[in-house]
Amino acid sequence: MTLATFLVQCLNALQYGLLLFLVASGLTLIFGIMGVINLAHGSFYMIGAYMAYALSPWAAAHLGGGFFTALGIGLVLSVAFGYVLEWMFISYLYEREHLQQVLMTYGLILVFEEVRSILAGDDVHGVAAPAWLAGSVPLGGLMTYPVYRLFMSAVCVAVAIGLFFVIARTRLGMAIRAGASNREMVQSLGIDIRFVYRVVFAAGVALAVLAGMIAAPVSSVYPGMGNQVLIICFVVVVIGGIGSIRGALVAALLVGIVDTFGKVFFPQAAGMLVYVLMAAILLWRPEGLFRHA
Amino acid sequence: MPDDVLLEARGVTRRFGGLTAVDAVSLELPRGAVHAVIGTNGAGKSTLINVLSGELPASAGSVLLLGEDITHWPQPRRARHGVGRSYQRTTVFPRFSVLENCRLAAQAHRPRAWAVWSDADRDETSLALAHEAMRRTGLTDLAARAAGGLAHGQKRQLEIAMCLATAPQVLLLDEPLAGMGPEETDRMLSLLASLREGHAILLVEHDMDAVFRIADRITVMVDGKVLATGEPEVVRANSDVQAAYLGEATL
Amino acid sequence: MTRTLPVALAVVGLAVFPWLGGKFYVDLAMTVMILAIFALSLELLVGRTGLVSFGHAAFFGVGAYATVLLSSKSAAPSLLWLLPAAMGAAALLAAAIGALSLRTRGIYFIMVTLAFAQMAYYVFHDTKLGGGSDGIYLYVKPVMGLGSAVWLDLDHPLPFYFFTLGCLAAVFAFLAMLSRSPYGHALAGIRANEQRMRAAGFSTYPYKLAAFIVAGALAGLAGFLYAVKDGFVNPEILAWHQSGSVLLMVILGGIGSWRGAVIGAFAFVALKELFQSDVVFGAFARHWQLLLGLTIIAAVALMPNGLIGVAAQLRARRRASATKIAHAG
Numbered sequence: 062m063t064l065a066t067f068l069v070q071c072l073n074a075l076q077y078g079l080l081l082f083l084v085a086s087g088l089t090l091i092f093g094i095m096g097v098i099n100l101a102h103g104s105f106y107m108i109g110a111y112m113a114y115a116l117s118p119w120a121a122a123h124l125g126g127g128f129f130t131a132l133g134i135g136l137v138l139s140v141a142f143g144y145v146l147e148w149m150f151i152s153y154l155y156e157r158e159h160l161q162q163v164l165m166t167y168g169l170i171l172v173f174e175e176v177r178s179i180l181a182g183d184d185v186h187g188v189a190a191p192a193w194l195a196g197s198v199p200l201g202g203l204m205t206y207p208v209y210r211l212f213m214s215a216v217c218v219a220v221a222i223g224l225f226f227v228i229a230r231t232r233l234g235m236a237i238r239a240g241a242s243n244r245e246m247v248q249s250l251g252i253d254i255r256f257v258y259r260v261v262f263a264a265g266v267a268l269a270v271l272a273g274m275i276a277a278p279v280s281s282v283y284p285g286m287g288n289q290v291l292i293i294c295f296v297v298v299v300i301g302g303i304g305s306i307r308g309a310l311v312a313a314l315l316v317g318i319v320d321t322f323g324k325v326f327f328p329q330a331a332g333m334l335v336y337v338l339m340a341a342i343l344l345w346r347p348e349g350l351f352r353h354a
Numbered sequence: 355m356p357d358d359v360l361l362e363a364r365g366v367t368r369r370f371g372g373l374t375a376v377d378a379v380s381l382e383l384p385r386g387a388v389h390a391v392i393g394t395n396g397a398g399k400s401t402l403i404n405v406l407s408g409e410l411p412a413s414a415g416s417v418l419l420l421g422e423d424i425t426h427w428p429q430p431r432r433a434r435h436g437v438g439r440s441y442q443r444t445t446v447f448p449r450f451s452v453l454e455n456c457r458l459a460a461q462a463h464r465p466r467a468w469a470v471w472s473d474a475d476r477d478e479t480s481l482a483l484a485h486e487a488m489r490r491t492g493l494t495d496l497a498a499r500a501a502g503g504l505a506h507g508q509k510r511q512l513e514i515a516m517c518l519a520t521a522p523q524v525l526l527l528d529e530p531l532a533g534m535g536p537e538e539t540d541r542m543l544s545l546l547a548s549l550r551e552g553h554a555i556l557l558v559e560h561d562m563d564a565v566f567r568i569a570d571r572i573t574v575m576v577d578g579k580v581l582a583t584g585e586p587e588v589v590r591a592n593s594d595v596q597a598a599y600l601g602e603a604t605l
Numbered sequence: 606m607t608r609t610l611p612v613a614l615a616v617v618g619l620a621v622f623p624w625l626g627g628k629f630y631v632d633l634a635m636t637v638m639i640l641a642i643f644a645l646s647l648e649l650l651v652g653r654t655g656l657v658s659f660g661h662a663a664f665f666g667v668g669a670y671a672t673v674l675l676s677s678k679s680a681a682p683s684l685l686w687l688l689p690a691a692m693g694a695a696a697l698l699a700a701a702i703g704a705l706s707l708r709t710r711g712i713y714f715i716m717v718t719l720a721f722a723q724m725a726y727y728v729f730h731d732t733k734l735g736g737g738s739d740g741i742y743l744y745v746k747p748v749m750g751l752g753s754a755v756w757l758d759l760d761h762p763l764p765f766y767f768f769t770l771g772c773l774a775a776v777f778a779f780l781a782m783l784s785r786s787p788y789g790h791a792l793a794g795i796r797a798n799e800q801r802m803r804a805a806g807f808s809t810y811p812y813k814l815a816a817f818i819v820a821g822a823l824a825g826l827a828g829f830l831y832a833v834k835d836g837f838v839n840p841e842i843l844a845w846h847q848s849g850s851v852l853l854m855v856i857l858g859g860i861g862s863w864r865g866a867v868i869g870a871f872a873f874v875a876l877k878e879l880f881q882s883d884v885v886f887g888a889f890a891r892h893w894q895l896l897l898g899l900t901i902i903a904a905v906a907l908m909p910n911g912l913i914g915v916a917a918q919l920r921a922r923r924r925a926s927a928t929k930i931a932h933a934g
Contacts, residue, residue, distance in 0.1 A: 092712065098712050098715065098716075153906070159657060159711060159712055159715060160651070160657045160852075160856070160860075161856075161905050161909065163657065163659060163715055163852075164849075164852060164853060164856060164901055164905045165901070165902050165905050165906065167849045167852075167853075167898075167901065168897075168898040168899065168900070168901030168902040168905070169898065169902065170898070171894045171895065171897055171898025171901070172895055172898040172899060172902075174894060174898075175892045175894050175895035175898065176895065178892060179892060179895075288845070292719065292720060292723050292845070295716040295719060295720055296716075296720050298716065299709075299713055299716050299717055299720065303712065303713065329731075329732065331731075332724075332727040332731050333724050333727055333728065336720055336721065336723070336724035339717070339720055340705050340721075343705050343706075343708055343709065343717065344705065344708070347708040347709050347710075347713070348709070348713065349713075407804065409800075409803075409804070428803075428808070429803050429804060430803050430806050430807055430808040430809070431806075431808070433803070433804060433805055433806035434806040438804075438805075439804055441801075441804075445798055445800070445801045445804075447794060447797045447798060447801070448797075449797065450793075450794075450797070454790075458790055458791070458794050458802075458805070459805040461787055461790065461791065462802075462805040462806030462807045463806060466787060468788070469786065469787065469788070470782060470783050470786040470788050470789070471782060471786065472786055472787065473785050473786065474785060474786055474787040474789065474790040475785070477787060480787075516801075516805065519805075520805050520806055
């Protein structure tokens with residue numbers, strides 16, 4: 062393997078890992094703060110991709126914008142959608158046992174899948190990346206790397222920084238962290254914990270939708286994409302430790318590296334290596350790398 | 355005078371990150387004696403029991419059972435070798451009958467888990483131990499009642515019965531008198547007095563009157579450390595202890 | 606937990622059903638019985654031990670694939686070694702997955718079992734081992750016999766029906782016996798409060814692992830029957846939709862009851878047939894998963910104790926109103 066090829070694979074691993082982090086961070090945040098396991102989280106990713114597919118031409122035709130306008134609209138819609146979904150459905154899950162949460166959100170997946178099938182059909186679609194990002198950047202002498210993938214990584218890094226900042230430095234972040242440890246106390250301090258939960262859930266949805274939207278030009282838009290990403294995110298959350306954003310980042314990058322380089326060196330076993338990684342980590346640390354960080 | 359020491363703690367320390375909940379605590383539990391541990395809330399009493407019973411590993415120090423170092427033994431192993439405990443918050447199995455609560459606890463000593471063809475409800479060994487435990491705690495009449503429907507005091511008695519059903523040598527009791535009225539307290543204290551012979555009892559309690567009635571030895575803990583230890587009258591007269599409890603009318 | 610009269614009636618009913626129902630319904634009954642065994646195996650984990658596994662389809666699938674892969678293409682394999690072999694393969698996988706998964710608790714356990722089952726799915730989907738995503742066929746169905754004398758040929762529907770019924774009855778009886786045993790009581794204690802059990806002296810890990818393996822083996826039995834019934838297996842039987850379906854069966858019938866698992870399997874098959882029926886839903890039947898999803902949400906929200914729970918509530922209400930009438934009169 063030449064240096065250039067190695068560099069390409071590194072960048073691919075980084076991009077994939079960061080994208081996984083975007084989705085997994087929402088999942089681990091929602092579970093860590095509200096104690097709800099939401100199987101439908103992968104569906105938000107799928108919804109994001111389908112929104113990119115559906116909104117780009119519409120935005121181009123009616124608003125004169127393109128991909129980025131679609132992104133903006135999609136984010137606004139997803140926050141609203143997440144807010145309403147939490148209010149109408151998810152808030153009923155807080156007091157329930159894990160089994161019930163698992164099954165009810167599993168039912169939600171089926172509903173989302175079929176609604177998607179009714180509205181957008183079952184075909185595979187492509188989404189065009191915006192023209193100014195569609196080029197390639199030279200790497201070394203012989204290889205090039207798509208600019209769009211670098212853009213994806215950049216967006217993920219920006220979001221990660223934003224997340225760390227909000228959680229660690231803002232009053233909302235303080236309320237979130239406090240609500241995670243002691244719900245009643247926070248309520249008695251006059252902070253509306255239900256509002257905090259709603260905001261957290263909407264943010265989680267928006268993160269997954271954003272991931273789906275920016276991934277669409279690279280991964281294309283197809284029916285099973287939500288479920289695939291969900292299970293990998295479970296692996297990320299298990300490895301990283303539930304509730305830990307830092308853990309999600311480290312684990313996502315680990316998974317990105319193992320998956321990308323696994324495909325290169327062991328193409329036969331590529332799909333399984335991530336699970337082998339999970340098994341190895343579980344043998345060493347059953348509660349993940351960073352528990353409750 | 356009680357002679358052989360059943361359970362001993364030597365310099366037991368337990369840290370949670372930066373907080374030292376139990377700091378170099380040493381004590382001895384000889385057969386035939388009740389040793390009470392008292393202290394303010396947060397003094398580390400429950401944590402001490404958790405370390406002695408094996409629920410939490412010790413950060414430093416050692417725990418010895420009949421002279422043998424059991425510091426690294428997991429909780430089930432300690433329980434099978436005679437270290438029983440009861441919990442501060444009632445942990446009876448609410449859906450099972452009183453009898454089944456005791457019988458299941460007793461089963462731990464004769465598992466024979468592979469004998470899937472035999473009927474648990476007819477297992478003589480565990481039933482005998484269960485009936486004995488219920489007799490000593492005065493619960494025989496309630497044997498068929500679902501544990502969840504018992505009054506609070508009866509639940510605390512069942513908590514002790516479950517501990518007894520495992521035929522322990524050492525009893526680690528975490529606030530057995532919690533939430534009890536005077537009549538129930540008397541009943542519990544006479545039960546503990548009857549258990550004194552043949553067992554070593556560690557009692558964590560807040561009720562000072564009860565403690566001074568039953569304890570042969572008292573250890574006072576403050577901020578995880580032992581402040582004073584000795585016979586009840588000596589401890590009561592200790593000026594440090596009085597200072598720590600300044601304002602407590604019950605002392 | 607088992608009331609003998611309704612159970613006996615059900616067995617008799619199932620036994621005479623082949624002569625009462627048409628071919629389509631008898632085939633459906635076979636599916637229900639196979640899924641009932643699958644659901645019973647999961648009930649041991651979820652209802653009895655309190656271990657919520659979202660990856661149980663892996664053992665069903667491995668049992669089915671082992672059945673096909675271990676059979677020769679020419680001669681009829683003997684039931685007497687093929688069935689234990691299929692169950693053994695499932696049990697082995699359960700031992701491996703269980704040993705790792707049981708190091709985790711609560712929500713981690715759910716996610717980890719799902720992830721490992723997905724791994725098994727990819728093994729069969731992506732590799733040549735089981736014919737990939739196309740699946741493979743069982744060419745000759747197993748028989749039970751000695752030398753050249755054939756006593757039971759599973760290729761014929763009637764013998765297969767009764768063999769399946771026999772398996773279901775045997776599994777039910779075995780699990781009922783397990784419940785009554787000291788081991789079964791220990792599992793119930795672990796479900797109620799594992800920490801308390803440890804404090805009493807039970808090393809809980811081996812108990813849980815044994816339950817996981819037994820549940821896996823029984824799921825493998827269901828897989829064996831599935832493979833023999835249709836003569837075809839494909840990776841979708843290991844998909845997490847299968848794990849979700851069997852979990853739904855258990856909760857639909859009512860957790861904590863062996864009868865509930867059987868009832869849940871029946872209810873699930875009935876609902877699926879209903880939702881997929883063109884007669885009732887016309888062109889919309891294509892989107893039956895939407896109705897299934899809504900049903901799952903409604904069932905969990907409104908009937909947390911399943912159908913058995915609803916029946917118990919109705920009985921209690923009838924008793925209460927009878928008492929009221931008695932007092933008023």
